[in-house]
């Protein structure tokens with residue numbers, strides 16, 4: 001290759017990559033002890049490295065721009081959303097004329113036309129629409145997501161791509177996952193080496209459980225400020241359609257939040273409830289994980305970094321079968337409750353199957369109406385009545401993971 005900025009052989013102008021070369025072709029006081037400076041690294045970056053970005057929103061726009069400007073050229077980007085007016089203040093790859101178009105496509109077009117040599121391939125799809133073959137082609141996956149379920153799913157997918165030879169992890173099968181999140185003036189990022197360092201499920205307890213309030217409380221007996229906000233959001237919004245028939249509440253739209261805020265205040269006044277604030281109304285779209293690097297500049301500036309530890313029996317990355325301790329007289333419903341409410345599992349609509357008398361039997365499945373109806377009576381049966389024995393394996397499928405999770409039933413007396 002040529003020495004001076006790659007000019008000539010890649011069609012790049014002189015000095016185009018000098019800033020990247022500063023990092024790649026010399027070591028410094030902060031470089032990793034194993035890092036070997038080389039001129040081949042830039043070549044790898046420009047020609048070989050394939051990056052997948054998940055999410056083309058606030059964080060995704062920044063990620064795509066930064067990666068493209070630092071020389072990554074083979075970039076795929078996935079996003080299932082279309083552009084909304086309220087995105088334009090921060091998702092800077094989008095313009096008013098783009099409203100309604102898929103985020104991934106507009107972002108890719110923008111970068112491809114602005115940064116010569118860059119080849120961004122957009123996917124206006126869900127991450128669940130792709131198979132392991134698709135994910136296997138990337139050297140690295142970078143996430144700017146706003147959903148915990150999506151994070152858990154991609155985490156599970158990358159773990160499923162690991163190869164083990166006699167229980168020794170083949171390092172070449174590791175695809176690093178860099179996960180970031182933002183919320184107002186707060187942010188975080190973490191590096192996950194699947195199979196080696198703490199994964200999303202290892203630290204799942206750090207996500208607070210989702211709180212749902214009973215509808216009767218919201219409708220007739222509010223006691224907390226949250227009940228009033230839920231009343232405005234769930235009951236008043238669809239009834240009054242303040243921004244037009246069928247316009248959904250957009251948590252990013254300040255006018256929408258202001259409306260809910262005002263209605264919540266009115267409701268709270270009727271029941272002598274205090275404590276409604278704009279911030280509470282806005283809610284936390286998601287709360288940053290409290291490990292790795294956290295960043296906060298609400299009051300001054302604060303960052304903190306620490307290392308999350310792997311969990312020995314993590315359901316996603318430990319390869320240790322999970323134990324379920326229940327009495328033989330426990331009902332199947334109790335297992336479902338445990339799977340959904342346990343802080344370390346937090347499943348959403350678990351489907352349970354077991355092998356009984358050599359046959360695969362669905363004990364309960366919620367997501368298909370006809371099967372739900374057929375298996376519902378099982379919920380009130382005891383484990384003994386269902387024919388489950390001590391040590392029985394239960395396979396559980398859920399939207400939080402691409403793989404079924406194996407549990408082993410351990411009877412308690």
Ligand SMILES: [Zn+2]
Pocket residue numbers: 198199200201202203310311314315316317318
């Ligand atoms: Zn894990």
